[in-house]
Amino acid sequence: MWHDPLMTDIVTSVGKADSALDQVLxxxxxxxxxxxxxxxxxxxELTVRVEQDGAVVAGVxxxxxxxAAGIGMTWxxxxxxxxxxxxxxxxxxETEAKRRGCTHVFVTSFTFQAPGFYQRLGYREIFRWxxxxxxxxxxxxxxxxx
Numbered sequence: 022m023w024h025d026p027l028m029t030d031i032v033t034s035v036g037k038a039d040s041a042l043d044q045v046l047x048x049x050x051x052x053x054x055x056x057x058x059x060x061x062x063x064x065x066e067l068t069v070r071v072e073q074d075g076a077v078v079a080g081v082x083x084x085x086x087x088x089a090a091g092i093g094m095t096w097x098x099x100x101x102x103x104x105x106x107x108x109x110x111x112x113x114x115e116t117e118a119k120r121r122g123c124t125h126v127f128v129t130s131f132t133f134q135a136p137g138f139y140q141r142l143g144y145r146e147i148f149r150w151x152x153x154x155x156x157x158x159x160x161x162x163x164x165x166x167x
Contacts (some may be wrong), residue, residue, distance in 0.1 A: 061087040065121070069113045071106055079106045081114045083126075090167075092117035092128040093137070111142055119167045126165045136161045 025095070055063055064086035066137035071079035077099045078101045083092040092114065097107040118126055128144060131154070153160040 052165040058087070061141060066116055067111045067114060067121075069117075071110050073101075079110045081110050083114065083128075085118050085121045087124065088124045090114075090121075090126040092126060095128070107138065108142065115167060117163070124167055126167065127162070128136050128165075129160055129162050130158045136163070139163050139165075 051063070054126050059101070064084050067081075067083050067085050067090065069081040070077060077098075079097040080095070081092060082094045086090075095107070095111070097110075101107075115126060126144075128139055130139060135142060140146075142165070144165040146161055147164050150160040150162075152158070
């Protein structure tokens with residue numbers, strides 16, 4: 022039987038949150054991606070914070086990388102929904118993404134979150150994962166051309 026000497030002392034751990042692992046994975050994937058896309062500037066975070074009286078009432082968090090922008094999180098406090106604050110935050114995100122050279126933005130939203138909000142802003146569904154996270158709920162992926 023052949024034995025790989027590189028596989029000695031290998032330990033596999035399964036758990037919950039592991040910020041140290043996340044840091045290693047991010048750093049290693051950033052290196053890999055940079056090598057594979059050396060002609061493209063590295064990804065850069067992009068955030069929009071909306072405050073009232075020092076409290077966050079809305080925000081958008083994502084990134085830009087080459088011609089693409091991605092939104093990871095969008096949130097508007099309950100008492101500010103329907104007031105235009107979310108639309109304003111999204112417009113600010115898209116304006117900055119365009120300034121950085123992006124031609125399109127990606128976002129995902131569960132059907133119980135805000136796909137209608139994004140669609141009203143011009144995002145179109147490009148695909149969905151059905152029954153994620155459970156039956157009767159879907160993960161909707163959308164794109165908007167800038």
